[in-house]
Amino acid sequence: MSINLDFSHPWALLLLPLAALPLLWARSDTLLFSYLPWLPADPAGRIVGWLRSAFAVLAIASIVAGLAGPGRPQTQVARTGRGAEIVVLIDRSRSMDERMLPSNWRTIDPIVRTQQAWNRGPQKSKTARDLLSKFVAQRADDRFALMFFSAGPLPVVNFTQHDDVVLAGITAGGTGPGLSSTDVGRALIAAIAEFDLREYSGSRIVLLVSDGGAQLDPPTRKRIAAGLARNRIALYWLYLRSINSPSLDSQDPQSDAVAEIAMHHFFQSLSTPYHAYQAAEPKDLAQAVADVGRQQNLPLDYLERIPRRDYDRLCFGLGAFSCVMLLSFGAVQLRGWS
Amino acid sequence: MSARRRFPQGLGRDSLATGVAFVLLLTAIVMPPFNVQRSTYNYLIVFDITQSMNVEDYEIGGLPASRLTFAREAVRRALRELPCGSRIGWGAFAEYRTLLLLAPIEVCGNYNDLLASLDRIDGRMRWGNASEIGKGLFWAMRGARDVGGQPKVVFLTDGQEAPPLDGEGVPMFEDLKGGAIGGWLVGVGGYAPRPIPRTDADGRPMGYWHSDEVVQRETPSSKSAASHEHLSEVREPYLRKLAREVGFEYVHLQNYDSIRDAMLNPRFAGRRPTPTDFAWVAAAAALFVLNSRFWSRLPFVRRAVT
Incomplete structure (x- = not known):
């Protein structure tokens, strides 16, 4: 790594000529003597x-340099880690505002359960938001991009390693109700085009988070x-099941009439990797997120950011050391003849 | 050799200066950052992405630029001037809804990501062709309320309601109070009515909207001007009225500075503690003290002294 240095306040270097002051001839330091050749040679002096x-x-000079704020600028170092490039594709349609099944749903009467679709259990969008946030926070080496979709794709965050931005996007995705229309096809094509x-620097995933x-x-x-x-992309579908929505693994030949199942069958027919995670309860979704995390851990080239390092304290230290030396030399200087 | 000879009087002043400089430098080295209350800003910036925002009545570098492009460019420039610690988030408005795209995040640390995100806000995101601005603004206020951190809203629009409003317009949502959120309603567009370019879902141009393709305003008498909803200009009287109703300020986007001045308005500043390093003060004092030893050596100072 080359040593490069920059100054955060370079204008302070204009004070550098001050450092020449001590080199000027100083009358106050001189002593009167009648005849110079009579003075003994004083090499030590x-x-x-x-x-x-x-x-x-x-x-x-070192104080001036310190004031100018020297430092090694933030750099990036290429490293190979384990992780993936993930496009998180989140459904922003109205149905995502519905509730997931409460954890005790098996004990609830089916009719009551339907009525509770809007007011019991956590909202799907909120559950998805919480779990995705955890997922992003856990996987520091991954690069994420974020896209919402409704009638069309809504690209929000380009590929980045800044988790804060991705989390801010996920937060925004869980704020306010969804939109009326959904077009998964267009959204998927747009998500694929992100790559x-x-x-190609490692495993690639499109993580579709949708309930339909x-x-x-x-x-x-x-x-x-x-x-x-x-683009050699693996597709993962986090299918948020709510009350009354079909299970993906129905064996019924008629089931292709159901949009979800038809789409699932199409994804299964792909030559590229595909995995569906059905999440009816929040706990299933947690499982699914953890699973994605385990599966995609292929080597990934990424840039690690090394934050800026400031050297101003170092300069001030050098200045302080010089002051100590000055004090000790001052102590042995001959100031007068008497 | 007497002690007096080894420490003559002349030593006193110079050594004192060096000693003081030394102590000041040590202070600078060990000094921790202090928290200082600094003015920062927190905005949720919402862009109208409906079709009338494609009217090209601005110029960037001598070339015609659409309202949306110019608004984005103005915001991009304003972003550079916000003090670190400020937070910015994005939203888009179409149909009758404002959709939050990015919750407000710190500007300096996420600058590049914020810009990359901003670049992608355009008409292709549109989820509907209507443009009910009043409702969109109310939804933006709800978004600002629900997203956390209490951001102010900057809502950039040309004010063209489609379909046009008759009468008073939509009353504000009941859960909102005028003045509770606060922010800017920014009028985007020129004052001369211009035809509205028509684009498909992928943003490809498809000519212009014609007068018989849009819903026109009802004109009660022959005296009032004919409706021209297929043309678009910034609808200032309507936007001013809307701003008053929700307790926002109104400003017309005339040039890049309009939005910068609006966003940096001290009235919208929040104060948040920011760790600030003051080591430079001690170091600068050390420099001054140390130099006081040598001032007299400058030729012109020397002459003045003797």
């Missing part, structure tokens, strides 16, 4: 005098399949 000026210069023109599917038309299916294959 010469060296001390020279050192004294040097330390005075050093003291002033276009990106260098859609019947995708053949051209859309084709584009999704081709895109996933071209």
Whole structure:
């Protein structure tokens, strides 16, 4: 790593000429003597005098340098870690405001359960927000991008390692009710396109967080399949099941009429990796998030940011040391003849 | 050799100065950062992304620029001037809703990500073609209330309601109180009516909206001006009225400075403790004291003394 240095207040360096002051001839230091050649040679005195000026210069110069705020700028170092590049694709449609099943749902009468869809249990969007926040916070080495979708894709955060931004996006995604329309197909194509023109540097995931599917038309299916294959992306579907929504693993041949199941079957037919996590209760969702975390831990090239290091204290220390030296030289200087 | 000879009087002043400088430098080294109350700002910035915002009645670098592009550029420039510790979040308005995109985050640490995010706010995000600005503003206020951290709202719009409002407009949502949130309503657009470009969902241009394709305002008598809802200009009287109703300030986006001055208005500043390093004060004092030893050596100072 090369040593590079910058100053946060470079204008302070304008004071640097002050350091030349001690080199000027000083009348106050002189003593009267009648005839110079009578003075004995004093090599030690010469060296001390020279050192004294040097330390005075050093003291002033180092304080000025310290004031200018020297430091090693923030740098990035390429490292190889374990992790993934993940596009989190969050459904912002109205249905995400519905509740998940309360944890004791099996004991509740089915009719009552339906009535409770709007007022019992945690909201799906809120549950998703909490768990995704935890997920992002736990996986420090991953790079995340964030996209909402409704009628179209709403790209929010570009690929970044700054968790704060991703978390702010997830927070925003859980604030306020959802929108009326949903188009999973367009959203998926947009999420896949996020990887276009990106260098392949490790495992890639599109994490679809949604509570519903859609019947995708053949051209859309084709584009999704081709895109996933071209960009080598694994697809994970975090399917937030609510009351009355179908289970994905129905074996009924008629079940393709149900949008969710049809989409699930299409994803299963893909040549690229796919995994669905059905989450009916918050606890299932936690399990699913943990699972994604375990599965995608392939080597990933990433840039580690090394924060700025300030050297101003070091300069002040050097200045203080010079002052001590000055004091000790001052003590042995001959100030007068008597 | 007497003690007096080894420590003659001349030593006193110079050594004292060096000693004081030394102590000041030690202070600078060990001094921890202090918390200082500093003015910072906290805004949720909402962009109108409806089609009338595509009207190109601004210029950037001599080239025509759409209202949305210019508004984004103005906000980007303002972002640079916000003091560290300020927080900015994004929202978009279309149809009758404001959707939060990014909750407010600290500006300096997340500057690049904030800009990258801002760049992607455009008409392609649109989830509906209507433009009910009153409701959108109310939703933005709800968003600011619910997102945490009590940000002020900056709502950038041209004020063109589509379909047009008849009469008084929509009353404010009951759970909101005028003046409780506060912020700026920024009028974007020129004063001359211009045709509105039409785009499809992917942002591809499709000509302009025609007068028979949009809902026109009801004109009760022949005396009042004919409705021209297919043309768009900044609707200032309406925006001013709306701003009064919700307790916002109104400003017209005339140039980049309009939004910067609005956002840096001290009335909207919050005070938050910011750790601040004051080591430089002690070090500067040390420099001054140390230099006082040598001032007299400057040729012109020397002449003045003797």
